[in-house]
Amino acid sequence: MPERSVLIVDDETAIRDMLRMALEIADFNVLESDNIQDAYTRILDNKPDIVLLDWMLPGGSGIELLRRLKREESTQELPVIMLTAKTAEDNVIQGLDVGADDYITKPFAPRELIARIRALLRRATPGQDQGRLEVNGLVLDGESRRIFVGDDPVDMGPTEFNLLQFFMSHPERAYTRGQLLDHVWGANVYVEERTVDVHIRRLRKALQTDMADYSGLIQTVRGTGYRFSSRGL
Amino acid sequence: MPERSVLIVDDETAIRDMLRMALEIADFNVLESDNIQDAYTRILDNKPDIVLLDWMLPGGSGIELLRRLKREESTQELPVIMLTAKTAEDNVIQGLDVGADDYITKPFAPRELIARIRALLRRATPGQDQGRLEVNGLVLDGESRRIFVGDDPVDMGPTEFNLLQFFMSHPERAYTRGQLLDHVWGANVYVEERTVDVHIRRLRKALQTDMADYSGLIQTVRGTGYRFSSRGL
DNA sequence: GGCGTTTGTAACGTTATGGTCACAATTTCA
C-alpha cells in the first residue's frame, strides 16, 4: 500500500499534536502547517493526498485557502476536510459550498476522523482498494489486478490496467493527456503526451477479445483527449 | 486468520483510545480495562491472547498484576507487553525480570507496537488451530505443518510453508513484496524485497512434484508482486 | 565441534514493458 500523506493546517499546536498522533497510528504520513501562506506552498511542493483545514486561521480564514485551492486546476481535485467548531453551523454550509469534501466538528472522535479520511481517499483515488468495477460484462477486479470478460481473464500490461482502472472509476468524462499522465502515471513523471495515445491503443487492442469487443468503451475526444463511456457499446 | 484479542490495561483514556485505534486497524479484537482488579477478572473471563499493561496504575502498580499472572498456572503463558515511560529504564528491567515478554516505552510508534504484538503471538501460539487448506488436490495441514499432494508429503522449508499458507488463506489477490514481507516474515524484520522472489522460486520448485505440477498456482503480477490463484491450474 | 539445512543476498540471465519515433490515417477548416 503506498503511503498516503495528510496535511494538517491549524494554528493550535495542541490540535495538531492530537491529529498527528491519530494519523500516524493510522499509518499516514503527516505534514503540518499553521498558516495558509505556508500551507499553500506545502501543498504545491509536497502534494499531500488530503488536507485537514481549520476554519479559523491567522492571516485569513481557512475558507480563503479553500477557495484558492478550488480555483486552481492543479489542486482542484485535492480532497479537503474542514475542521470547525461545533457551534458554527453556517461555516459548514459555506465550506461545503466552496468545495470542501467533508467536515468534522471539534471536538472530534479520532476514529471518526480516520474513517472519514479513509472513505474520502477511497472515493478520491481510484482503485486503492476498490474491489470490483463492472461495465456491461467487462469486469475489473482491483484486488487480484485482473480483468475478466465473462469468466476468462484478459491479458494486458500494468499501465494498461491502471489506465482502465482509472477510466472505469471515472466514466463519462473527458480527460486530457496531461490529466491522464497525472492520474495514471503519477504527478511528477516526464513523458511525452503522445505516450498516452500509444497506451490507449494497447488498451483498446487488449479489450478486443475473441468473445467480445470492448474497445469502443475508450472514446477519443478530438482536441481534448479520451473518455471512457459505456455508451461506446 | 483467526481473530486475536488484546486486553489494554491503562488508566489514561487517551492512551487507551490510541492503542485501540492502532489495534483495530491491525485487525485485533480489543478489550479495555483501567484498573488491575477489573483487568484480572477480564483476563479470566475473556481469555485475551495478549495483554498490554501500563506500569503505573491506580490501586497497585502494573507489576503486581504481572506477578499475579505469572504465579497462576492458567495465566502463566499469557504474553504481556509492558507500557512504560521513556525515562524509567529500571522499570523495564524489573518488568522483564518478573516475566513480561516485551515492553514498549511511551510515546511509542504504533507500527512497532503492532509488530511486537504480532511477533509475540507468533512465538506464543504455534499452530493453534490453523486448519486444513485444500486447493485442487494440494493440501496444507496447519497442525502438522505439512503439505500433501494426494497422499505423499511435499518437502519445503519453513518460510516456503508460511508463504504458501498465507497464499492459500488469501487466494485470488495480488500482494506486493512489501505486503508479503509484512505478513509472512513479520512487520519488524528488514530484508530485501528481492528475497521474496527467491522464496517464491523455491516454493514454485517445491510445488513441482513427480505426481503433479502446482507451480502455476503462484502467479507473478508484473509491476505489483505475486498472487495465488486456483486458475493457474 | 562437525554436519546438513535453511536463509538472505549478490550476481547474472531472461523477458516483458514502456517510451519514442516514423509514418499512415483521419478529421478540420479555409
Added chain:
DNA sequence: TGAAATTGTGACCATAACGTTACAAACGCC
C-alpha cells in the same frame, strides 16, 4: 480540394522487472 492539425499504428530498443543460480552466513541437530 488541399493543407494543417490531430490521432492511429507498428516497430524499435533500452531497461526495469523478474527468474535463476551460487554462495556464505546463520541455524539447528546430533
